[in-house]
Amino acid sequence: MDxxxxxxxxxxKRSANKLDFGNWTIRExxxxxxxxxxxxxxxxxxxxxxxVRNDDGSYYTTALAQAFDEIRPEALIRINEDMEVLxxxxxxxxxxxxxxxxxxxxxxxxxIIHTHPPHVSTLAMTGRPLVxxxxxxxxxxxxxxxxxxxxxxxxxxxxxxxxxxxxxxxxCILLANHGFLAATASVEESLxxxxxxxxxxxxxxxxxxxxxxxxxxxxxxxxESHDFLLKPSxxxxxxxxxxxxxxxxxxxPA
Numbered sequence: 001m002d003x004x005x006x007x008x009x010x011x012x013k014r015s016a017n018k019l020d021f022g023n024w025t026i027r028e029x030x031x032x033x034x035x036x037x038x039x040x041x042x043x044x045x046x047x048x049x050x051x052v053r054n055d056d057g058s059y060y061t062t063a064l065a066q067a068f069d070e071i072r073p074e075a076l077i078r079i080n081e082d083m084e085v086l087x088x089x090x091x092x093x094x095x096x097x098x099x100x101x102x103x104x105x106x107x108x109x110x111x112i113i114h115t116h117p118p119h120v121s122t123l124a125m126t127g128r129p130l131v132x133x134x135x136x137x138x139x140x141x142x143x144x145x146x147x148x149x150x151x152x153x154x155x156x157x158x159x160x161x162x163x164x165x166x167x168x169x170x171x172c173i174l175l176a177n178h179g180f181l182a183a184t185a186s187v188e189e190s191l192x193x194x195x196x197x198x199x200x201x202x203x204x205x206x207x208x209x210x211x212x213x214x215x216x217x218x219x220x221x222x223x224e225s226h227d228f229l230l231k232p233s234x235x236x237x238x239x240x241x242x243x244x245x246x247x248x249x250x251x252x253p254a
Contacts, residue, residue: 019233022240026052026187027073030060032243033113033191038069039246040195041117047179048115051099052187054078059099063090069250094155101160102167102183109183111190116179119202123174130174130200131214133207137200138217138225139193145170150177172197188239189230195242 024032030052037043037050048068052060060076062068077088081100085091099112123130129146132138147166151159163181167173172182172193182193207214216222228234 019237020240021233021236022243024243025073027060027076029187029239030062030076031071031073032246033187033194034062034068034071035246035250036191036242037113037115037194038067039250040198042115042194042198043068044118045116046093047095048113049093049096049099050111050113050190051096052111053103053109057081058086059096061092061096063088064093066090095153097156098154098160098163101157101164102181105164106167106169106183108185110185111187112181112183113190113194114179114181115194117198117201119205120174120180120198121178122205123201124176124178124180127176130197131204132200132216132222133214134200134203134217135225136196137203138222139196139229140172140200141219141222141226143171143226144197145173147173147175147178150175154178186235189235191242192235192238195238 030050033050034043037048042048046065046067049061054060058078058080060078062071063075063077066075075088075090077090077092078086079092079096080086083092083094083097095114099114102112103109127148130137130140130144132141145167147163151162154160154163163173163175167181167183171184171189172180174180174197180194180197182190182197184190184193204214
């Protein structure tokens with residue numbers, strides 16, 4: 001372990017109990033995630049879903065035709081892999097079917113977010129992968145797959161098999177002519193990466209427009225930064241910051 005790593009570990013050991021991680025139920029985290037995504041431009045249409053796997057094999061998700069910015073904890077529905085509603089009112093988005101393929105292949109994954117934010121969608125239209133060329137994009141270093149060809153509307157098993165296979169063991173995937181998917185072990189981490197990938201795509205497009213070629217950062221340094229920025233305390237504190245911001249700027253209606 002080098003000096004930088006030792007200093008980092010010592011800092012987090014001293015300060016972890018001083019960070020504000022919030023205190024929300026799983027339903028509240030999902031609703032907050034939806035509102036954060038809406039505030040970041042991820043909810044321009046009905047496209048996009050969030051699912052969370054429960055210990056009993058059921059899933060929390062949002063009902064079809066509900067915008068992210070109007071989601072309340074009590075409005076969530078609980079479904080099974082047959083798309084049957086076990087709790088709540090409404091019908092699930094048929095596109096969540098492809099999430100189940102990821103969950104089957106990745107037992108550690110507990111939360112999947114899939115959206116079509118504008119800059120990710122624009123980058124997806126170019127056929128190019130995400131390039132880790134800035135420190136803020138390093139959480140995607142060797143951790144963002146790229147599906148090069150659009151397999152069609154993801155509402156059937158075929159698309160689920162293709163997308164889950166292309167994702168492999170990575171946390172994220174950029175989907176050509178489509179959007180992205182984040183699949184991680186927590187609501188906080190999937191939301192965190194969803195916010196970061198849209199900003200990374202925006203910065204890449206701006207840099208390419210200004211200078212042409214976008215060069216990746218040093219591989220070893222990117223790996224180091226990846227591990228630091230995905231520390232649980234960084235992820236949880238970031239989620240709490242985003243949540244406080246959206247609660248302040250976009251309070252739920254009475």
